[in-house]
Amino acid sequence: MLAIGELADATVGEAIGKRVNPTITLSPTAAGYGWFIDLTPSDNTEFLPTSNPLEWIARPGSEAEGRMDLLTVLLHEYGHVAGLGHTVDSHDLMASTLLPGIRRLPSSVELTALRGLTFSADAAPVPYDPNTPPGAPLPLSRSLGSLRAGRLRPSDTTALKTGNSSATIQFDTVANPALANPAFTGGVGWSVTGDVYFDQGTATLRESAATQTRLNQAFVVGANDLMLSFTLSDIALDDVNGSPDDAFEVALIDASTGLSLLGGIGLADSDAILNLQADGSEHLAGGVAMRRNADGSRSVRVDLSAVAAGTVANLSFDLIGFGRGAAATSSQITISQLQLAGLLREARDDEATTAEDTPVILAVMGNDLGADHTGVWPLLVDLPTHGDVTPNADGSFTYYPLPDWHGDDRFTYRLSNDGSDSNVAVVTLSVTPVNDAPTIVERRVTLDEDSLITLDLRFSASDVDGDALSFTVGDPQHGTLVRNADGTLIYRPDADFHGDDRFVWTVSDGQLNAASVLSITINAVNDVPVANDDAATLPEDGRIALDLLGNDYDIDGDTLDLIVDTSPAHGTLTRAADQRLIYAPHANWSGEDSFTYVLDDGQGRSAVATVRLIVTPLADAPTLTIIDGAGTTRNLFRTGWESVENADDRSTVIRQGQLESWQIVSQSDAGATNVGGFEVWSTGDRLLDRANRFQTLTAATGGGENWLELNFSAGDSLHPTQAIERRVETLAGATYTLSLAVAGEPDYNADYAPVAISVDGQQIGSAGRNSSSQGLAWQTSSFQFIGGGGTQTIRIAAEAARYHTRGLGVMIDEI
Known part of the structure; x- marks a missing residue:
């Protein structure tokens, strides 16, 4: 008989009896999920196949999605009526669990058992077509099975399997696809027995006089469900004399087998993974950890890493009360922070x-x-x-x-x-704490020449630890220091000194020292020049050049201007370019003459100095003039290419027509295919040699850091510079010497690196220097020519007998 009726908890179906007068009762709401009634059950169009040919999953958006498949439930209960028990495989038709949106069809073994119920005394047998594809539904008779949710203990299972088989009730679990509503919002998704109160993310189990209090849910353990955690608080378990103590248990049951997923806790007749007693004792299964928190709550962590993904677990919280009278409702416990996560995380202090x-x-x-x-x-x-x-x-x-x-x-x-x-x-x-050295604030003071200053160094030093400090000072270079009784110092610069002075001072806290330099700037104060008297003797009708500044001075080193204050009475004064005064007495006069002068440094004048002149009488005589002459040697120019800044470790190309007075020779003059710029190398730059290895280059000894490369290629070089030239002014008949340092690129012979030197188009010499693979081999060469007078042009050009497409050439420096 098939009936529709309210069933306890999350039960979707219940079957009583086998073969003879069986009764199947179905939940009108399919335990709250709703039924999917398939009008075309033979084609499975609302489902998608899986890797298991007997298990199908609802198509997204179809009517079967999220609902209990009536066909699967009927086939399952039909199997119970036929005498089939539960199988361990959770994907079989006769598995003890079923998820919403799942359709399961009978295997060949189950199909054979079901065939015996497909006909009755009033119905002819339905022949089995061996060509029926796997998963095709069977016709149903009046024999059915059952499904139910709940925590099944091994004792419960045993009780059900004994006794009159015609009255056996089969219990199956309807599981959530994952742990539903861990925040306990409204209790949705949970099965409740007894007094359970849900509020703001918590579930409080209270002892009931009428029944045990239980909160449970069956769910499928996912691949990433490795840890289950929750918090227990407001724990109140009665310890009543003369009767068993109240207790709290947590169980995690394999819904397919009814056995604990984590093993026992050492207590008889218990499949719990956690047991709390009223006396405070704890009993934990392997993989369960509990920590007591400062607020009295307890944090529980359950390791699920050994539980296979896809297992249907029945999580049950049970408040077990044994009290009577007032004690029958006094125990309670609150569950919160329930979480099923990929891994457990507990940060520890x-x-x-x-x-x-x-x-x-x-x-x-x-x-x-x-x-x-x-x-x-x-x-x-x-x-x-x-x-x-x-x-x-x-x-x-x-x-x-x-x-x-x-x-x-x-x-x-x-x-x-x-x-x-x-x-x-x-x-x-x-x-x-660690002792810190004293710190000093650097100071600079300024004073005027020939003055003094008082220094208090104590305000420039400090110690963060508050230690007492002592001071020592060194001697300044251009002054003196005097220590006063109050600890201050008086600095006096040397007389007439101005400029910078300094002294080192040190402060100590008894363990560590700190030193600093006190810088002193002495501003210059102008000192007037000093002009000293002079005397000279000369003959009548003679002349004398007077170097009056020879015994005069200005302490500041200022440039002095000699100013005649009073002129001589018996002669004349003329001024030479070097400020010497030339005195000439009047013709045929002799005797004593004098004049006065002062010195002016631009800011002040000296005192008046007197020059006494003694003119001795002589007879007139002829004069003789001698003129000396000498030749000199001097440099006209020197080029080292040091004006170029090195940007990196390669050559630097200056794309301009002129550098350090040398000009790049034009295309028409040099015959180059591509005129670029000045290619300047620096010490430390790297260049590819003949073996395509980078060589680090070095300038010639004494040649600074930079040099120029003249290059010319058979192809288009990036920056060829075949020749450079400059103009000089020469004296006719003078001998001129041109010297330069020359080096070829590493590992290339001299055919690649000759240079020619010409003046006004006439070659005056050539030079070439090959370098080994070890670097540049510099050689200095010199060439001479006779000046023709006027402007002449000097040219230095690369004249390679062999070329390279990379544009390699010859290095020149120190011209």
Whole structure:
């Protein structure tokens, strides 16, 4: 008989009896999921096939999605009526669990058993077509089966399997595809027995006088469901004299077998994974950990890593009460923070000690639970008060205490993975004191020449630790220091000195020292020149050049201007270009004459100086003039290419027509195919040699850092410069010498690196120098020519007998 009726908990169907007068009762709402009634059950159009040919999954958006498949339920219960029991494989038709949106069809064994029920006394047998494809539904008779949700203990299963087989009730589990509503919102998805109160993410189980209190849910363990965690709080379990104590249990049952997924806890007749007694004792299965928190709550972590994905688990929270009277309703417990996650994360407190001003690396995850899983990372929550903390790439933190601070500090962090966070852990830090050296603020003082200044160095030094300080001072170079009784210093510069002076001073806290230089600037104050009297003797009708400044001076070294104050009475004064005065007495006069002068330094004048002149009488005589002459040698120019800044480790190309007075020779003059710029190399630059190896180049000894390369290629070089030239003014008949340093590129012979030197188009010489593979081999050559007078042109050109497409050439320097 098939009936529709209300069933307890999440039961979707119930079958009583086998073969003879069986009764199947179906839930009108399919345990709240709703029924999918397939009007065309033979084609499975609302389902998609899976890797199991007997198991199908509802098409997204179809009417079968999210609903219980009536065909599967009827076939399942039909199997029970035929005498089939539950199978361990959760994907079989006779598995004890069923998910919404799943269709299961009979296997060949199940099909054989079902064939015996497809006909009755009043119905002819339905022949079985061996060509029927796997998964095709069977016709149904009046024999059916059952499905139900609930926590099944081994004792329950045994009881059901004994006794009158015609009255056996089969219990199957309707499971959620995943743990539903872990926040307990409105209790949706959970089966409740007794007094359970849901409020703001918690579920409170209260003892009931009428029945045991239970909260349970069956769900499919997913591939990433590795840890189950929850918090127990407001724990009140009665311990009544003369009767068993109340207890709280958590069970995790394999819905297919009715056995605990984690094994026992050592108590008889219990399939729980956790048991709390009224006396405070705890009993935990392997893989279950419990931690007591400061607020009295308990954090529970359940390791599910050994539970196979796809297992249908029945999670049950049971408050077991034995009290009577007032004690029958006094026990309770609250469950919160229920979470099923890929991994368990528990951040644990850490402590560290470091010295003042010393950073410390903190591997905070080393003692954290679940921190070794991929993707777990620590996140800062509260920053330290007396320092800074930065995360490192390896998951550690580096703590930097504030400068010169010591004491206790703290910061907090949590572990995170894909937005799922752990608890908050505290890192406590102890920063021990370390003596700090005194510090000095550098000072510079200024005073005028020939003055003094009082210095108080105590205000320029400090000690962060508050230690008493002592001072020592060195001697200045251009002055003196005098220490006063009050600890101050008087600095006096040397007489007439101006410029910069300095002295070193040191401060000590008894353990560490600090030194500094006190810089002193003495401003110049003008000192007037000093003009001294002079005397000279000359003959009558003679002349004398007077170098009056020879015994005069200006302490400041200023340029002096000689000013005649009073002129001589018996002669004349003329001024030479070097400020000498030429005195000529009047014709045929002799005797004593004089004049006065002063010196002016632009800011002041000296006192008046007197020059006495004694003119001795002589007879007139003829005069003789002698003129000397001498030849000199001088440099007209010198070129080292040092004006070019080296930008990198390759040559530097200056794309301009002129550099350091040399000009690039034009195309028409040089016959070049591509005129570029000045290619300048520097010591340390790298160049490819003949073997395509980079060679580090060095300038000629004494030749500065830079040099020029003249190059010419058979192809188009990037920056060829075959020749350079410049103009000079020469004296006719003078001998001129041109010298230069020459080197070829590394590992190329002299055919690639000759240069020719010409003046006004006439070659005066050539030079060539091949370099080994070890670097540049510099050689200095000199050439002479006779000046023709006027402007002449000097040209230096590369005249290679062999070319290279890379444009290699000859290096020249120190012209």
